[in-house]
Structure formats: C-alpha cells, structure tokens
Amino acid sequence: MSPRGQAPDTARPTTLGRALMLVHTGYGVRSELTDRLGLTRTATGTVLRDLEHLRLVRTIPGPRPERGGTGRPSHRVEIHPDAPVALGVQVHYESVALLDVGLGGVAGQIVEHRLPRPATPEAVLGLVADLVAARLATASKRCVGLGLALPSAVAGNGTALAALHLNWPVGVPVASITGDLLAARGHRIPVLVGNDANLAALAEHRHGAGAGASDLLYVTTGQCGVGGGLVLDGRLHTGSAGYALEVGHIPVRPGGRPCHCGSLGCLDVEADPSALLAEAGLPTPEPIMPAARALVAASASDPAARAAVLAVTRRLAAGLASLVNVFNPDRVVLGGLHADLLAVAAAELRDEVARRSYLDQAARVPIVAGRLAQPGLLGAAEVALQPLLDDPRTVLRQDRSAHHPEYRPQGTSS
Template sequence: MNGKAAPNGAGQVSTRNRQVSTRNRLERGRGALGPALELVHTGRAPTRAVLTAELGVTRATAGAVAAELEALGLIHVEPGAAAGAQGRPSHRLVVADDGPVVLAAQVHADGYRAALVGLGGTIAATAPGCETVDADPAQILGSLVQAGVELLERTGRRCVGAGLAVPSAVAEPEGQALNPLHLAWPVGAPVREIFAERVRAAGLPGPAFTGNDVNLAALAEHRHGAGRGAADLLCVATGHRGVGGALVLDGRLHTGSSGLALEVGHLTVNPEGRPCYCGSRGCLDVEADPLAFLTAAGRAPGPEVSLLQRSRDLLTHEYDDPAVRAAAAELIDRLGLGLAGLVNILNPDRIILGGLHRELLAADPERLRAVVADRSLWGRSGGVPILPCTLDHNSLVGAAELAWQPVLDDPPAALSS
C-alpha cells in the first residue's frame, strides 16, 4: 500500500505542476499580448522566433501569444518558407488583412479625406472629399464621419475606433483647435468633442481621438515609414498651407505639457519677409509653404487643383523653367535655415520631410543638406540624415494609430468593449 502511495502522490504533484506551469504561461502570455501585437503591427516581429526573442519569453509562451492574437482576428500565423536553412523554419506573423479597422479622418485647407485603416498602417479603403471646409466644424466633421460610415457599409469591415487629424495645434486635455489658421474655424473650437459626438451619433463603436496632423504624420512615419528605428526624430512638413513640425523623443511622440510643442512654422527665416498670421514676419509658415513657392515662381495658384498639387506639378514637370528652379532654391534655403536652428536646439538623429518639403528635397538634396550643415553646429560635426517621408497619407495613418492604441495596449479588453 505504501509502495503505491508514492507514485500516485508524485503523479498528482506532477499534474499540479503542469497546471501551474500552463497557468503561469497563459498569464505571462496575456500580459504580453499588447507588446506582441505592437511588434507585429510595426513590422518588428515578422516571425514567431523573432517574437520570442523580442518578448524575452519561451517559445511555448510566444506560440500561445500568437495563437491568441490569431483567435482575436488580429493576425495570421503562417508556415515559414524553408529557404534552404537548417532546422524548422519559424512561422510567419502577419497582420490580418480581413481583420478589424479604424476610421481615420483628416481635414485640410482644401477639403477632407476619410479612410479605413487596418493594423500595420494599411489603408483598406479611402474616400476623398474636395469640398470647401465649412466655418462650422460640426458640418465638415459630420460629412467626414458619414463618409466613413459609407466605407464601412461598402466593405463590411468591423470598426474598433476613430481618429482625426486637423491642421491646428490641439490643446490637451480639452481637445480644442487653438490655431486653425488656414481654416475658417473659430479659435478654440472643441474639435475632439464634436468629432466624438458625431462618431457616437453614427453608431460607430470604440473611442474617438483627435490630434495635430503633423504630429500624427510623425507618429505614423516612426512606426511604419522613414522614421522607423530613430530614437530622436524630427519631422517637418508642409501640406496644403502652412508648415508644421513634430518630434519623437526616445521613441515617443513629444507634444509638450499641453499638446502645443514644436510649432516650427513660426520660426523666423526671413526677417524682411511676408507678414505671418501669428503677428510676426517672415515665419517658415508663410515663407516655405506651397503658396510661397507658387508666388516665388510667378505662378497663379488657380482654383482647379490644390496649392500642394500645383506646386508638385511644377517641380515634376517644369523644373527646367528658370523661374521654377529659382523659386525652389529660395524655398530650400529658407527651409534649410529653419532646420539648422532646430538641429542646434534638438540634436535629432534623423530629420524627415513631408508634403512639398519632400519634393524640394528630391529636387536638390545637396543644396538643402549643405545649408543645414553650414548653419548648424551638429551638422558640421557629421551631419544629420535628412530623408523624405515614405508613407502616402501619413497623417491619416497617424490618426489611425491613435485609434489603434487602446487595442495595442490591451487587445482582449479593447475588442470586447
């Protein structure tokens, strides 16, 4: 009898140990779901082996995490290709192309755009709207949300949140647009509250977020584009009107104490230049945007296309025209002067340029880099890489990142709400 008791007791202990081990692995796995999803979302864990290493867990735990994310409909786990390597190839991890999406929306001086964006920053569907932006934010935001609803109805995708990019500093925590200079909106319009109300009224699930368009462009580029891997990233861009900037510090978007950091458009680059809306003169905002370029090139803007598109067309198709080339050089010098000042203050490890500035960089990269190097202390000591933004509609993708963040933080909780 005593001889049988020991094996039975050992078997019970072994079973309990296995149960505890499984429970601990599942608990660790649940805690790792968010970090794991972010790694796949940003392309930093293309395989289960890489996920295991990045999370610092066992292969079994990484496998459980991947399986649960797949069960939630967020990723697909696919067999890896042998590719002649020794050993069993690791399974590939990809975002689910049939998974949930978020509604991303952007307002700019010439209209708006709505899109559905999946994990990985992939735009699944888009609907541009080229209408005059109404002086009442509620009107245009209502049109935006309705366009998003129609996209969802057409695609049949599940929506888990909404994000909005606006061409204005957005005060935190209130969500007010403090300087919608190139829109007819009133200063201090409660855009976050209005957008959230329109989202709720349309019956869309999930939270709604609002942010500055260049901040969101920088966030998108840092996670999915030209800024990936940078620790201290400076983004400067001009869209349809004006110039904006954003900064990623130590891998996180820096917006200051109340959301108003990096108003780079109001750096003075031409003391004798044009009056600026801020009350100063010769600011980057009015000296290096599409309207400034067209004016310097002696071209009338014209109502048929946006200022940004007209400027791009000139640089692409008429760069041999001496007036166009001279205008490009003039704006490059002004932009370079502004960037040099920012480099001296911020010491970034990478600069990315968007909108018209991306085309100016492509037109004469050596000139721009030379101006920055000549005018900045750190530029002279080795130079700061200056690269073009690589994502189309990066402000839209950044708006989507805001809406995806709750899912990245806690996938099961966000998807069950």
Template sequence: MTQTRTPRLERGRSALGPALALVHTGRAPTRAVLTAELGVTRATAGAVAAELEALGLIQVDARPAAPAGSQGRPSHRLAIAPDGPVVLAAQIHADGFRAALVGLGGRMVATAPGCMTVPADPAHIIDAVVEAGAGLLRETGRRCLGAGLAVPSAVAEPDGTALNPLHLSWPAGAPVRALFVEALAKSGVHGPDGSPVSGVAGNDVNLAALAEHRHGAGRGAQHLLCVATGHRGVGGALVLDGRLHTGSSGLALEVGHLTVNPAGLPCHCGSRGCLDVETDPLAFLTAAGREPGPEVSLLQQSRDLLRSEYADPTVRAAADLIVDRLGLGLAGLVNILNPDRVVLGGLHRELLDADPERLRAVVADRSLWGRSGSVPILAASLDHNSLVGAAEAAWQPVLDDPLATLG
C-alpha cells in the same frame, strides 16, 4: 516569506500588447523573433501569438516555406490578419477632407476623398468626413475598433480643442474632439459591442510623424524630427524614444513660427517671415510667378510645377529660395533638438527630391552638428501619412491592451 510566481497565462496576457505592437510595426516577422524581443519562453510566445490570432488581429503560418539552402525547420511566420478589424481615420485640411479605413500595420483598406470649402463651423466638415468614413464601413463590412482625426492646428490637451487653426476660418478653441465623438455617434459608427467607438483628435503633422516613425522613413530612429508643409502652412513634430513629444498641453513643436526672413511676409501669428508663410505651397507658387488656381489644391499645383517645369529658371530660382529658407529653419532645429534623423513631408519632400544636396548643404553649413554629425535628412515615405497617423492614435488602445478592447 512565501515567494509567489506569476502564472504563465497572466504573463502571456501582459505580453499581448507588446507582441501586437511588434507585429504591427514589422519588428517581429516570425515567432522566433517575437520570443527574443519579448524575452519569454517559446511556449509563452506561441500562446501569445495564438491568442492574437484568435482575436482576429494577426495570422500565424505554422508551415512557412524554407528558403533555398537553409537547414532546420523555419519559424512560424507572423503577419497582420488581412481581413482583420480596422479603424476609421479622418483628415481635414484647407482644401477639404479625406476619410479612410486603416488596418494594423498602417495598411490603407479604403479611402474617400472629399473637396469642399471648409466652413466656419467645424461641425459641418467633421460630420461630412465621418459620414464618408461610415460609408466606407458600410461598403466593406469591416469591424471598426476606433477612430482618429487629424486637423491643421495645434490640439490642446486635455480638452481636445483646436487652439490655432490659422488656415481655416474656425474659431480659436474649437472643440474638435467632442465634435468628432458626436459625429461618430450620429453616423452609427459602432464597435464590436454595439456602442459608439471612441474618437481621438490630434495635430496633422504630429500624427504624420508618428506614422513615419512606426511605418515609414523614420522607422528605427531614436529621436525623429518631422517637418512638413501640406496644403497651407508648415508644421513640425518630434518623436523621442519612440513616443510623440507634445509638451505639457499638446502644443510643442510649433516650428512654423520660426522666423527665417525678418523682412518677409506677414504671418497669421502676428510676426513676419515665419516658415509658415515663407516655405509653404503658396510661397513657392508666388515666388515662381504663378497665379494659384481653384481647380486643385495649392499642394498639388506646387507638385505639378516642380515635376513639369523645374528646368524653367524662374521655377528653379523659386525652389532654391524656398529650400534656403527651409534650411535656415532646419539648422536651428537641429542645433536645439539634436535629432538622429529628419523627415520632410508635403512640398518639402518634393523640394528635397528635386535637389537633395542643396538643402543638406544649407543645414550642414548653418548647424553645429549638421556637418560633423551628418544628420540624415530623408523624404517621408508614406502617402497620406497624417491619415495613417490618425489611425495610429485610434489603434493605440488596442496596442496597449488587446484583450480589454476585444476580449
């Protein structure tokens, strides 16, 4: 039997996606590291890097300056192309929307926030956020390779429908992905070949977890649990072995509906005392005796209160109450999921920063592994991580096969 060998060119092409992912996540800053990570020869790694540079995705510095006192010629340095293509990222929340252009590496190129009352028809606000993103593309002249949308709802697959937008007036089952794709076509958001770009949609906390795992506080974790409260409600997500765990139909990790106060507030889901209503910004403002105002979002009002009046005994007591309830929920999740890291976002990040030891003590006291395993609980490190996560979802086809997308 004649043994066939895979030609070097074919091997190099199959390595383009993995190589781009390594540079994208900062795990291959030099060609030497890329060679080792891919397990290929220096020649193949050099060819792969050159091809990605020719596609306009990365830049290769063949003459990097050597660190003082080092010996030998330093390896070629690899970086994201500063003027490379972008994707359009969009986020809708209870107080409006934000659009952004995001490059490889999770780098935000331009943003356009918009505040509006979210209408009952999701098409109106999806059209508005896409048009804002299209305006950014016109202003910057950047190539667009895809688009991603983050929404405050579980998104059922394979249909791309918002199953339970509890804090919006949208109907259950709103076809958000189809509406997003239609809006992209209407706004003239086209790819390099002139056809409308593809659009993907996902739950905002799922996408935030993906962003934190690749570029933020979750980088390097094998099993990452992310819990966050944004403008309203609480969400959770789990990254297992580098992949987002969404369950059989996209609905996993609805942690907002864990009961942490059986005699507590009625929840939109029909239960009582859920994390969703016991630990979000409205719960904090209410516990602190503050009447929410319409000027800025509930999340921003909560942040401002924590930062400026934390010494007030009433505010401190409210923060402690929210932390204790959050800790109960986290302890249960740690017992069930056994993550090696927990990342908190939104108001929960602010509460952790205000008193890190209290939350960690509650989790340690009530979880099997919180005390003995010392699960790190960290604050999310990315601003607008749901937007960055929406961009990650849009970048995924390029990361999977750069040549098919751009070649």
C-alpha cells in the same frame, strides 16, 4: 528626454501589446519577435497563442530546413484577416479624406470630398460624421475608433486650438462635437483628434521612411502652412498640453512675410507652396499643390523656377537647422512639397543645414523623403488603433461587452 503627453502616448503597453505592435510594424519572423520581446521561445509562443486566440494574428509555418540542414524552421506571424480596423479622417485646407486602416497599416479605399464653404466647424464636422456613418454602415469588420487629423494645434482633450487656415474660432472641441454627431447617427466609437503633421510623423515612423529611427524629426508642407512632428522611442512627443512641434512658427527670414500668428518671416509663410509660387512671381491657384509641383519640375530647365526653389529650400534649411540643434534627431523625414524640394535640391539643402547647425552631428543627420502617399490619414488611424496596440485584450473585451472604451487620449468623446 522621455516622451510625454496624454494617453495613449503615456500608456505602458502590455506584453501582448508589445508583440502586436511588432507584427503591426512589419516584424513577422517568429525568432525575430522572440529576440525583440526579450522573452524565451516558450513565453513568446504563449503570447502569440493569446494573440491568435483573440484573432489578431495568425502563424504561417516556415519552410522546412534544406535536407541535411539543422535547426527548426522559424514560423512567420501575420495580422489575422479578421482583425479590427480603425478609420482615419484628414481635414485639409480644401478637402476632407477618409480611409479605413487595418493592423499592419493595410489601407482600404480613400473617399475624398471637397470642404463645404464656408468651412465652419459645424459644416466640416457634420460632413465628417456623414462620411464616417456611411462607411460604418457598410463595414464588414469591427472598427475600434476614429482618428481625425486637423491642420491645427490640438489639445489633449481633443480641442482644436486654432485651425488658422480654416478660419475656425479658437478652441473648437472637435472630439466631443464629432462624437455627439456620430452618436446622433447611431454610432458610438472613440474619437481621437491630433495635429495632421504630428500624425503623419507617427505613420512615417511605423510604416514609412522613419522606420527604426529613435529620434525622428518630420517636417512637411501640404496645401497650406508648414507642420512637423517628433517621434521619440516610437511615441509621438506631444508636449505638456499637446501643442509640441508647431514648427511652422520658427522664424527663418527676419522682416519677412507677415504670418497669421502675428510674427514675421515664419517657416509657415516662407516655405509652403504659396511662398514658392510667390517667389517665382506666380499667383496662388486652387488647388495649389499641382501648380507648386509643376514649378519644382520646371526648375530643372527654367532659371527663374530654379531660383525660387533654391530660395525656399534655404529657408526650409534654416528651420531644419534650428530643429536639429534642439532635438538632435537621428533622421529627418520630409513630407509633401518639402520632399519635392529635396528631390531637386538635396545637396543645397544638406549643405545649408550643415552650415547653419551648431551641432557637429547635423552634417551627418540623414535627410530623406517620406515614403507614404497619405501619411496624415494613416497616422490618424494609427492613434485610433493605439489603445488596441497598447492593451489588445482589454480593448477587445470592452468592445465585446459593449462598454464604451474609457481611453481619453487626444480627446475621446464617447
């Protein structure tokens, strides 16, 4: 299966882009870059000089070989301090967060703001535009775009199909609305929109616990609902229209809780923080994550908490087993509260996935916790950096000549 979806996921990176992506994801030894690019030393040198000329990378001389040693030192290549950044914004159930991220995954300070109530699209996206405009007004580095992570399936043109937890109407054209709001504030930058869990998967693949996996399955739960993503050969699998990996609606409990999608017993309502609290007979407070995490921590000594943790862990395992059967991943990364469940019930989770999975390999699929603190935010910035990572020269040339970039991935509006 090859990854499909909208540009940039279908874009073929240039050689310059492939080299920049390697440095971006932590391959900094020049001899290693030469191997991975499949180029001669001379050709690699030319590519790196071009990237240096664009002020995207710089070369640090390697240590001289020991006296009497042979061979040349292998220089290190790192991201140039003047390289551009992208902005990532994540809309949560309770809040909105903003972060600027440079090449190499180097992040700045997170700005977080409570969602306005009612959290209508106009109110939320107006707040996003205000936060982004304020950040751009004081930015010291060039910004190549804004990535927006939403708790919704997102179509290829940047339209939120159904942000159910935010009570948004069906089909909000988020990319074009946000682009217009930013333009009205004097900022014309590309706006790219994606599903939050999809984007988190991409970030874990490039900078976290999914690094090096060829078929990475990511499943997570944050403030509300369950999401997932699949990264194949380094690219997000978005499906034909952008909706792939809506894992929350896999049924895991026949006749279970009613789901907002109209079905019963979906992973979304059987394995998220409120399901865990309900299993222990507790109410759903706001914010919910601290209460859910406290319950997981209490499961070490409290039998009722332990029973709730194991019940939800078994349902999560049922969902993972279905996904493992379909996708045959070589690694599963769990995020949010699911990583907490893994920390206290790893053996139970792994045994249940193996018991339920048809594929023999399932028992051997590594299941690990995510490593990034804010993977959705980082992933949002990743998609905004993607055009630069695919074709650095063209993006920087367009930027310099003040043309608006013509990428239309996941909804570009400017």
